[in-house]
Amino acid sequence: MTGSWTAYRKRLLQARRHPLQTVLSVVILALIAWVVWSTATWLVFGADWSVVSENLPLFAVGAYPENERWRPCLWLGLLCLMTATTLLQPLMSARWRISGLALSWCWLAMLPFGLLLLAGGAGLPTVSSRDWGGLTLTVLLTGFSGLLALPLGVLLALGRRSKLTLPRHLCRFYIDGMRAVPLIAVLFFGQLLLPLFLPVDIEINRVLRAVVAFALFAAAYVAEDVRGGLQAIPSTQLEAAAALGLGPWQIQQLVVLPQALRVAVPALTNQAIGLLQNTSLMAILGLVELLGISRSLLANPAYIGRHLETYIWLAGLYWLVCTAMALMARQLERQGPSASTSAIPS
Amino acid sequence: MKRKRFPWLEIVLLIVVLTVVGVLVNNLAVNLIRTGLGLSFEWLWQPAGFALSEHTLPYQPRDSTAWALLVSWLNSLRVIACSIVLATVLGVGAGAARRSLNPLLRQLAALYVGLIRQIPLLLQLLFWYFVAFLGLPSEPMAPIGALISLSNQGVAILGLNLSVEFSAVLVGLSVFTGAAIAEVVRGGLDSVPKGQWEAFRSLGISELLGLKKVVLPQALPAILPALSSQYLNLAKNSTLAIAVGFADLYAVSDTAITQTGRAIEGFLILLLSFLALNLLINGGMQALNRIVVRPAQRT
Incomplete structure (x- = not known):
């Protein structure tokens, strides 16, 4: 120092x-x-923090029924615990350390678990997605759309580099088209126009429609990042794999993608953080996620003119979650299962 | 060398894609007939019936919806063009500051970039509108003589009147995009070998002159493509202006769609208008590329 x-x-x-x-x-x-x-x-x-301190449950879970609030709160608590565990890994003694692979699987399992907790079923009373909100909804939207966007983006990136003409052009058209339109237009499409393209008897709830729109949008950006990773793989790798007798799918799956995705991790982390920030756009289209709930709070006469306090609180929350995500991504990258593969030849 | 095989995979894929598109279009047709809407662009020529908070061309609610959309398109263009200029100034300044000799300046720039990029743009826009601009006193205050006058009714710079909504979107977009541009500029400056900096510094050339004559000509080819994608991002992000009530392209399209119920047609027009904006920015950047990069590479 x-x-x-x-x-x-x-x-x-x-x-x-x-x-x-x-x-x-x-x-x-x-x-x-x-x-x-x-x-x-x-x-x-000058500051009067009552708008924040009196509404902490609203910021956390939105209009979730009061006697069921422990469910989203439990989920948020578990997420915090996982974050702390992930970030503190390097400081822990070897006995307590968890492998990067196990941690990744735990993170992945948190999503369906959170959905089960929030939606109910399996013994818990069901809660309509209309009552979800706050930070819980923000994290849920980010998680599920990211989960959908990643495989879709990888497929698009592979398609764009395909030797076949038709898939190549289709993927290029999709990626370039999606990247040319503003996200709010895609979300608007998802909320108002998507139902028009579906059969009359199928109805999807608003949260799912938002997730689909976010995923379709983010996939185009993920595809470009993955393509950047794919371009970093020298063609000798492909030739070596082919010489060993691997088929085209095996080459992609065993040789190219593991390396390309690893190269793309920093860019993909930025996309994930961008996705989290972009979920705030759903406030314009009427979902009460973190920003939406504050907008409705500020419309309450009791908190008139408390914009600055609310916005500083929100900015702090977003900043905290984004920073935690960035740090964790770096952590998982360092600990990741493929970190040691480069040492295998020796 | 390779034997040309019959393209089974492509044909199957084509059939799948066509089927999916067919099903979707069929669903749309069924839904449009069911609701009795059909497809029509008649409404474009009907009186719009809504007021616009600001307009550069003369506009009244009894003018056609098409005219309202055009006016809003110009509003978007205006705020995008002004933001591009301001964001570039901010971004180049902050990016250069991160490589400045002064450690305080470097850290200040790093703080700006780090803070702005971790907070959602929409939240920042709301802050600029509700806190910064609507928080101004109602009596105009003039901090720098008659150059600029600020109040919660609007901002006047050199006699040019700007609405509060316009100013909030302008400042919000510029500050946000400026941080992204700062990263682009820093990356570009870093792409110039360190020896070039040391060389002009050891020759006693001042920082500004060295930046202008030695570093920038070499950094620009790396900066410009990334810069144009930031400009396109700015244009896309300008649609968030709806949150502060600025009558931009998206906000007016949204109003028109709500008033007429013509969602599909309105959305198509929105996409086309946005395409026109994108082409305009792309064309401008390509022209700039020709002007700036070619002479630099020739020498």
């Missing part, structure tokens, strides 16, 4: 040799001081 501080001061002193840099430093310091001062005075004297 002290070492970095002396180095820092040294660099500051170096920068001070230019008079312009000194002026710049002073201006920035004054700016920072002003921001810190006004924020601090506002936090102490």
Whole structure:
């Protein structure tokens, strides 16, 4: 700590040799001081956090029936526990460490488990998806649309590089088309127009329609990231695999995709974080996820003019979840099952 | 070399795709007949019947819906064009600041980029509208003489009046896209070998001149493609303006669809109008590419 501080001061002193840099430093310091001062005075004297503190359950679970609230809360708690476990892995002694593969499977299992908890069934009373909301809905939307978008995106990326003309053009058309339209238009399509394309007697609930729209949209972006990963695989790999007598599907499945996906992980993490942030758009189309619930709260006369407190709270929440996702992705990447495969030839 | 095989796979795929499309279109037709709507574009020429909060061309509620859509398209174009300029200035500034000699400036820029990119754009837009602009005093205040006047009724810069909604969308989009552009610029600057920086610094050339004459000409070919995709993102994100009540293309299409019930037709027109916007930005960026990159590569 002290070492970095002396180095820092040294660099500051170096920068001070230019008079312009000194002026710049002073201006920035004054700016920072002003921001810190006004924020601090506002936090102490101006802010009224009742809009947040009185509505914590709403932010967490939305309009979920009160005596069933333990279900989404249990799920959120488990997610927090999993996050902590994942992030603290490197600090734990070897005896308590869980393999990256097992952790990944646990994360994957959280999704159907969360759906079961929220929707009910298997002994629990059912709760209509209309009553889901808050952070729970935000995480659920992100999780399920990401889960659907990944395989779809991989298929699209493979299709786009296919030697066959028709699939190549179809995939290109889909990817480019989807990337050219704004997400809100796709979500609008999912909410209002999708039912028109389905048979009369089939009705899908709004949450599922949103998940489908998000997944269809995100798949196009995932496909481009995966394609970037595929391009990073040298063609000698394909030739070597073919020379060993592997079929085209085996080559993709055993040789190309594991490496390509690994290359694409950082880009895919960004997509996942973007997806989480984009679920806020459903507030415009009437779902009460995290942002939607705050909009309805702010419409309540009791909390009139409490925009800043609400938005700071929301920004903090989104920031926390996004940062946790980014850190975990880096963690899983480092611990991942394929991390050791490069050592096999020796 | 390879024997050309009969394309079984492609034919099967074609049949599957055609069947799926056929089923969907059939469902649509059944639904449209069932609801008695059919397909029609008559409504485009009927009076719109709704007011627009702002318009560059003369507009009244009794004008046709098509005219309302055109006016809103121009509103979108206006806010996108202004945001592109502002976001580029912010992004280039922040991106260059992250590679500046001044450590304070570097950290400030890193803080800006790190913070903005982890918060949803929609939340930021709501903040700019409800907190920053509607939170201004109702009496105009003029911090820099007569240059700029701010109030919760609107913003005036050099006599140019901007509505609160427009200003909120402009600032929100620019600050958000500026952070993304800063990353693009930083990546571009990093693609220039370190020796080039050291060379001009050791020659006693000032930072700004060196950036302009040595680094940027080499970084631009890497920056421009990524920059144009950020501009397209900005255009797509401008549709979130509906959340603050700015009469942009998406918001007006949405109103028109609600009023007429013509969802399919309205959506088609929305897509086409958006395509036109995309083509415009793409064309502009290609022209810029020709102007900027070619001379730099020639030397």
